[in-house]
Amino acid sequence: MIYFDNSATTKTRKEVLDTFYKVSEEFFANPNSLHKLGLKSKKLMREAESQVATLMGVKSDEVIFTSSSSESNNMAIKGVLDYYKYRNKLVITTELEHASISETLQQLGEDISVKYVKLDKFGHIDLDNLNALLQEEPVLVTIHHVNSETGIIQDIEEIGKLIKKYPKTIFHVDGTQSVGKIPVNLDNVDLFSFSAHKFFGIKGIACLIKKENINLLPLISGGDSQTVYRAGTPSVPLIASLAKALRLILEEEDENTLKVVELNKYLRNQLTNLDVVINSPKDSSPYILNFSIIGKKPETVLHTFELFDIYISSKTACSSKEDYSKTLYALTNNMDISKSSLRVSLSKDNTKEEIDKAIEVYRSRYGYVRVEFDRELQC
Numbered sequence: 001m002i003y004f005d006n007s008a009t010t011k012t013r014k015e016v017l018d019t020f021y022k023v024s025e026e027f028f029a030n031p032n033s034l035h036k037l038g039l040k041s042k043k044l045m046r047e048a049e050s051q052v053a054t055l056m057g058v059k060s061d062e063v064i065f066t067s068s069s070s071e072s073n074n075m076a077i078k079g080v081l082d083y084y085k086y087r088n089k090l091v092i093t094t095e096l097e098h099a100s101i102s103e104t105l106q107q108l109g110e111d112i113s114v115k116y117v118k119l120d121k122f123g124h125i126d127l128d129n130l131n132a133l134l135q136e137e138p139v140l141v142t143i144h145h146v147n148s149e150t151g152i153i154q155d156i157e158e159i160g161k162l163i164k165k166y167p168k169t170i171f172h173v174d175g176t177q178s179v180g181k182i183p184v185n186l187d188n189v190d191l192f193s194f195s196a197h198k199f200f201g202i203k204g205i206a207c208l209i210k211k212e213n214i215n216l217l218p219l220i221s222g223g224d225s226q227t228v229y230r231a232g233t234p235s236v237p238l239i240a241s242l243a244k245a246l247r248l249i250l251e252e253e254d255e256n257t258l259k260v261v262e263l264n265k266y267l268r269n270q271l272t273n274l275d276v277v278i279n280s281p282k283d284s285s286p287y288i289l290n291f292s293i294i295g296k297k298p299e300t301v302l303h304t305f306e307l308f309d310i311y312i313s314s315k316t317a318c319s320s321k322e323d324y325s326k327t328l329y330a331l332t333n334n335m336d337i338s339k340s341s342l343r344v345s346l347s348k349d350n351t352k353e354e355i356d357k358a359i360e361v362y363r364s365r366y367g368y369v370r371v372e373f374d375r376e377l378q379c
Contacts, residue, residue, distance in 0.1 A: 002310040002354045007148055007177060007288055007345030013200040019244040020202060023237040031234055032225060041236045045226060048236075048243035055246050056209060057186055064208040064227050065239050069176040070100035071219070072193035072208035073142075075230070076172045077104050079216030080140050080191070081112060087168060090138035092117055094125065095330035096147050098174060102326075105142075117143075122281040123152035123331050127162060134166045141169060145184070146177035149327045149343060150280045151288030153182065160188025170214060180249035181257065181287050190214045196238075201245030205238035256348040261286040263346050263355065270359045275366065277337055279328055287347070290328070292340040293366060301342060301366075308361050310354075313343045 003011070023044065029037035031045045046060070053060045066072045081089070089112045091105060096119070105114050115138075118129040125143065134141075141163055145156050156173050163171045172191040178184055180199035186192055186209060195206035210216060210229065222231030226239070249256075264286040271278055271291055279290040293301060298314030305312055329338040344358075 004312045004344045006347040008313055009197045010200045012202050016201055016241050016245045020237045020241040023240045027236050031236055045234055045236045045239055048240045051243045055250055058209050062210055062212055064210055064229050066206045066208055067204055068206045069193045069195040072206050073100040073174055074104050075208055075219040076191040078219055080170050082217035083215045084139050087139040088137050089113055090136055092133050092138045092141040094143055096327045097144055098148055101142055125154055137168050142172040144174040146285045148177050150290045151284030153285055157185050164188055180253055196242040196245050199245055199249040202241050205242045259348055260346050263350055264289055266352055267355050287345055289344045290341055292337045294336050294340055296340055298342050304365055310358050
């Protein structure tokens with residue numbers, strides 16, 4: 001089995017499962033109970049919370065555990081808009097956001113105003129245009145760190161420095177595809193979302209970093225639990241497993257990235273000789289490579305590879321059901337490219353031999369001829 005869908009989810013590593021199992025066995029009590037077993041569970045939860053905070057460079061009381069990045073994104077957006085309801089209801093974002101952001105903003109409808117910052121031809125935010133929009137004093141700017149389809153990286157440090165000049169504006173970053181893969185600096189970020197299952201953790205546990213000077217109204221009400229910002233009985237085994245997965249992936253980040261950079265270069269070189277259009281700029285995250293086979297339905301190609309036990313994806317696993325990629329259409333204004341895009345997402349566990357096998361399957365089914373596309377025209 002060859003798995004190239006790591007941006008959708010990674011396979012949970014054994015060490016993380018071992019932690020989950022051990023904590024489930026030994027710390028099963030409700031951490032909100034006042035008896036000895038409950039206090040024992042709460043102590044472990046606080047230790048895990050502290051570890052996550054240290055690893056992310058924030059304070060312990062700035063860590064909020066959630067069920068998913070989608071929940072974290074919803075909490076950030078709705079929580080800010082509800083709490084700061086007397087501020088300007090303008091939100092600044094991009095046309096490249098994950099559905100948990102774009103559809104949340106769409107759901108809020110006429111209650112807010114949304115403006116989209118301009119992008120350059122490689123999908124990077126136009127800082128001059130952002131600065132112009134910030135003069136309207138939006139309540140929130142919500143932007144991804146790494147785009148989940150193309151791997152395009154936004155410079156959240158420079159964006160954050162710019163936003164800091166406008167103290168009434170809060171900066172939220174969706175870091176789901178960046179943690180453990182590229183450096184993350186939260187000095188100029190107010191809210192930051194990420195999820196354990198993207199870095200070999202367990203599904204069902206994620207995090208929202210909320211800086212102490214930022215206020216939210218809870219998305220889930222019902223009293224103080226792990227934090228006043230999210231009610232519900234905390235899952236101590238899941239929280240401990242996230243802390244374990246985060247520690248391991250950050251310890252290995254440099255080594256893993258060096259390997260994945262070489263794999264990405266190798267795959268990109270192989271694809272340049274085939275009839276595909278590569279959609280990911282060269283300065284994108286090495287963990288994601290998006291390409292299009294013009295005239296071929298992505299689902300058909302995906303299932304062709306599946307016959308050989310090779311797994312890739314079209315768009316993102318959580319995306320809405322349109323038959324084209326909104327992200328690629330926003331970048332290229334080319335419907336042929338947008339309707340035929342595929343994503344290979346790599347991990348530390350992939351190999352060049354796996355890439356060779358996938359290329360062999362591609363050639364046997366779709367041929368060798370390369371289609372020339374001008375990247376300037378696409379954008």
